[in-house]
Amino acid sequence: MKLLLTGNEAIARGAWEAGVKFATAYPGTPSTEILENVATYKEIVSEWAPNEKVALEAAAGASIGGVRSLCAMKHVGVNVATDPLFTFAYLGVNAGSVLVTADEPGMHSSQNEQDNRNYARHAKVCMFEPSDSQEAKDMLKEAYAVSEAYDMPVLFRMTTRVCHSKSIVDCSDRVEVMDKPYEKDIRKYCPLPAFARGMQVKLADNFKRLEDYSNNSPFNYIEDNGADIGIIGSGVAYRYAKEVFGKTVSYLKIGFSYPLPMEKIAAFAKGKKTLYIFEENDPIMETEIKAAGIDCIGKEKLPAMGELTPDRVRKALLNEEAQIIEPNPEMVLPRPPALCAGCPHRGVFYELGRRKDLMIFSDIGCYSLGLMPPYNATDAMICMGASISAGHGVQKAFDIKGDHSKKVVSILGDSTFFHSGITSLMDVTYNKSNTLTIILDNRITGMTGHQQNPGTGYDLMGEAAPMIDIEAMVKACGVKNLISIDPNNLTIVEEAIEWGLNIEGPAVIITRWPCVLKKFSAQDNKEFPTAFKMVATVDVEKCIGCKKCLKSGCPALAFDRANKKSGILKETCVGCGVCAQICPKQAINVEVR
Amino acid sequence: METKNIVLVGVGGQGTILAAKLLTTGLMEAGYDVKMSEIHGMSQRGGSVSSLVRYGDDVQSPVIEIGSADIVVAFEKMEGLRSLEYLKPTGKMIVNDTEIFPLSVIIGVTTYPDNILDEINSKVNLRVMSASKMAEELGNPKVMNVILLGSIIKSMGLTDIDWEAIIADNVKAQFKDLNIKALQAGMNAV
Numbered sequence: 014m015k016l017l018l019t020g021n022e023a024i025a026r027g028a029w030e031a032g033v034k035f036a037t038a039y040p041g042t043p044s045t046e047i048l049e050n051v052a053t054y055k056e057i058v059s060e061w062a063p064n065e066k067v068a069l070e071a072a073a074g075a076s077i078g079g080v081r082s083l084c085a086m087k088h089v090g091v092n093v094a095t096d097p098l099f100t101f102a103y104l105g106v107n108a109g110s111v112l113v114t115a116d117e118p119g120m121h122s123s124q125n126e127q128d129n130r131n132y133a134r135h136a137k138v139c140m141f142e143p144s145d146s147q148e149a150k151d152m153l154k155e156a157y158a159v160s161e162a163y164d165m166p167v168l169f170r171m172t173t174r175v176c177h178s179k180s181i182v183d184c185s186d187r188v189e190v191m192d193k194p195y196e197k198d199i200r201k202y203c204p205l206p207a208f209a210r211g212m213q214v215k216l217a218d219n220f221k222r223l224e225d226y227s228n229n230s231p232f233n234y235i236e237d238n239g240a241d242i243g244i245i246g247s248g249v250a251y252r253y254a255k256e257v258f259g260k261t262v263s264y265l266k267i268g269f270s271y272p273l274p275m276e277k278i279a280a281f282a283k284g285k286k287t288l289y290i291f292e293e294n295d296p297i298m299e300t301e302i303k304a305a306g307i308d309c310i311g312k313e314k315l316p317a318m319g320e321l322t323p324d325r326v327r328k329a330l331l332n333e334e335a336q337i338i339e340p341n342p343e344m345v346l347p348r349p350p351a352l353c354a355g356c357p358h359r360g361v362f363y364e365l366g367r368r369k370d371l372m373i374f375s376d377i378g379c380y381s382l383g384l385m386p387p388y389n390a391t392d393a394m395i396c397m398g399a400s401i402s403a404g405h406g407v408q409k410a411f412d413i414k415g416d417h418s419k420k421v422v423s424i425l426g427d428s429t430f431f432h433s434g435i436t437s438l439m440d441v442t443y444n445k446s447n448t449l450t451i452i453l454d455n456r457i458t459g460m461t462g463h464q465q466n467p468g469t470g471y472d473l474m475g476e477a478a479p480m481i482d483i484e485a486m487v488k489a490c491g492v493k494n495l496i497s498i499d500p501n502n503l504t505i506v507e508e509a510i511e512w513g514l515n516i517e518g519p520a521v522i523i524t525r526w527p528c529v530l531k532k533f534s535a536q537d538n539k540e541f542p543t544a545f546k547m548v549a550t551v552d553v554e555k556c557i558g559c560k561k562c563l564k565s566g567c568p569a570l571a572f573d574r575a576n577k578k579s580g581i582l583k584e585t586c587v588g589c590g591v592c593a594q595i596c597p598k599q600a601i602n603v604e605v606r
Numbered sequence: 607m608e609t610k611n612i613v614l615v616g617v618g619g620q621g622t623i624l625a626a627k628l629l630t631t632g633l634m635e636a637g638y639d640v641k642m643s644e645i646h647g648m649s650q651r652g653g654s655v656s657s658l659v660r661y662g663d664d665v666q667s668p669v670i671e672i673g674s675a676d677i678v679v680a681f682e683k684m685e686g687l688r689s690l691e692y693l694k695p696t697g698k699m700i701v702n703d704t705e706i707f708p709l710s711v712i713i714g715v716t717t718y719p720d721n722i723l724d725e726i727n728s729k730v731n732l733r734v735m736s737a738s739k740m741a742e743e744l745g746n747p748k749v750m751n752v753i754l755l756g757s758i759i760k761s762m763g764l765t766d767i768d769w770e771a772i773i774a775d776n777v778k779a780q781f782k783d784l785n786i787k788a789l790q791a792g793m794n795a796v
Contacts, residue, residue: 015634017630017631017634017640017642121645122645145641145668173645174643174668174669177643177644177645178641178642178643178644178668178669179630179640179641179642179643179668180640180641180642180665180668181634181639181640249667249668252666252667252668253666253667255666255667256666256667320669322667322669322671323667323669323671324671324672324673327671335671335672335673335674335694336673336694336695337672337673337690337691337693338673338690338691338693338695338729338730339690339691340687340688340690340691340725340726340729341725344687344719344721344722344725345684345687345688346684346708346710346711346716346718346719347708347710348617348652348653348654348684348685348688348708348709349653349708349709350618350651350652350653351651351652351653351709352651353651353652379651382651385709386709386710386713386715387713460651560713560714563712563713563714564713566709566712566713567712568652568707568709568712570712570713571707571711571712572712572714574714574717
């Protein structure tokens with residue numbers, strides 16, 4: 014059966030075909046749809062974990078327990094999961110286990126462009142790199158066989174273009190794999206130094222055997238077109254090479270990329286006048302091939318940052334540029350993402366943006382947009398959970414310097430709080446800090462497309478789940494000053510911020526209002542009966558055209574330049590009422606839709 | 607055959623992804639090799655979105671290079687202007703005569719230019735479609751995307767594929783007839 018699948022859908026299909034029984038992930042672009050699709054196969058127990066470290070530990074546990082497991086995350090998520098990864102490599106597996114890393118050459122939706130092929134080398138785990146959806150499915154199945162034959166977890170590198178591109182996949186049936194019996198074996202599963210030394214030797218031996226596998230793997234193959242120019246390529250970069258050069262060069266396609274098939278590479282290189290290395294991001298293959306004494310060309314000609322798309326390849330190697338039709342640049346207006354009409358973050362950023370006495374440390378989520386106009390609120394961000402802990406550090410620095418001109422506000426969402434904000438909040442209370450933390454609880458993981466989390470009351474399989482209480486969690490972290498508010502009421506938001514800033518010691522504000530794009534649960538309907546059922550209209554008689562409402566940054570507003578009056582797009586507005594509260598002339602009315 | 611390149615651009619929420627899904631499904635069932643690339647992420651938050659569709663005998667890259675699209679279909683005028691560089695010199699652009707203001711216009715910092723169609727028309731072969739208006743006339747503004755799909759199918763000479771069957775398999779039963787009507791309206795309009 015042939016299906017048109019994204020790479021992420023193909024991974025899910027491959028997991029199902031490979032007999033995987035347990036899968037877990039924390040959502041993150043471009044990896045999110047892997048678990049969403051895995052969860053559609055009833056034979057696989059599928060979970061959202063609170064963070065990537067927890068996910069990988071659960072997957073490692075399922076492997077030890079005797080069933081094939083899958084774990085998926087975005088590239089920076091692997092940073093969170095490295096602690097278990099490095100030692101899981103020592104333990105090895107019982108049933109096969111694969112960790113999918115979804116890297117982001119081009120940084121379409123990420124804060125950095127790290128190349129997680131480095132982790133294969135660093136953690137000493139082998140790696141596959143598919144270049145399209147068919148390979149994603151086929152290699153994933155092979156990865157389980159390799160994981161079990163060589164007793165190690167497998168790192169599986171996807172990239173955005175492979176994750177989010179669709180191509181045709183020839184599918185087959187699920188193969189039920191025998192569960193492995195669990196047997197207590199402390200020499201295998203307890204890495205005390207005495208045992209870990211033995212594990213290291215075992216791992217090295219397995220890598221030695223993997224060199225043979227790599228040289229003979231069907232996923233490392235030569236396409237000999239009789240040319241004296243050769244290209245060694247991995248991932249989608251191989252596809253880009255073929256797009257540009259077709260049959261005019263010969264190829265060595267690398268699908269199993271660590272350890273590299275050095276014998277096959279040496280044989281391929283023999284007699285080639287020029288050898289190019291096609292790999293996105295770091296010069297990893299290039300460095301290892303050069304270290305083996307094989308002359309090749311890589312990053313001195315090809316870009317080391319961003320994607321290796323065909324147009325960039327043509328420019329770099331052929332000095333060719335397409336003839337393009339350019340629009341008048343002055344007419345093209347950028348269209349960056351914006352907080353949605355009805356977004357519960359709007360009121361908070363409107364109020365924060367009005368103050369000049371704050372240093373705002375934000376976090377990873379839709380609220381990253383708080384740095385944009387018209388709010389211009391945010392000062393800094395680093396990674397998941399850093400708002401609270403990095404904010405703590407900034408406040409300590411201000412205190413040490415005796416600088417009281419600004420106070421730190423840390424801001425993050427519910428899912429990010431569960432991910433890694435809790436430990437950071439403990440840091441704040443335990444170390445007697447003096448920051449204000451605002452937890453924007455929109456009852457869902459918003460930016461990645463509405464995944465359930467420990468606070469929503471539902472799990473990935475769609476079943477009811479215990480709802481973790483953020484308030485109780487905050488109190489348990491030792492916070493004495495805590496209030497929960499409706500973020501759509503600007504007076505309350507303003508007063509709450511003022512209250513929090515005047516407290517000596519840690520304070521927490523929790524805003525609780527659902528994401529406008531969320532599919533409401535029964536609980537949401539009960540708790541927020543009026544949410545998004547209203548609409549705002551402008552009374553043009555009262556509107557003086559002062560444009561103050563536009564400071565809300567709401568995409569439902571439109572200013573009529575000819576008549577100098579504000580207007581509201583009825584089909585976009587959901588009646589949150591933020592603009593109506595900003596209006597100094599009470600010219601905006603909110604009523605039931 | 608040489609690989610053909612179709613670019614669909616719009617604003618998050620306009621239905622470009624469903625249009626591209628129907629298009630690629632039909633192309634696959636017609637026996638072509640097909641690849642499609644999309645950038646997700648924050649697109650739901652009102653940003654620009656694009657779907658890049660390629661088909662032929664053996665498609666390698668999932669992305670379309672600038673200066674190489676046979677057709678660019680813009681669901682919104684500004685997105686059409688922004689995507690001009692995708693077109694090859696002999697390519698064709700179809701633009702839905704609809705404006706969606708970016709935030710800078712909404713907050714009054716910039717003005718949405720009123721001569722976008724003239725600008726495009728002065729540089730490439732342009733066909734303007736009133737797909738949003740046509741969709742409203744059909745009774746549901748959402749089928750604007752399928753009307754534009756119809757215009758792609760006609761422009762690329764793909765009318766032999768059984769699109770009604772593709773629609774029947776991929777949309778809810780109660781919207782089947784409406785979408786087929788929309789598709790035909792789009793095909794008849796170019």
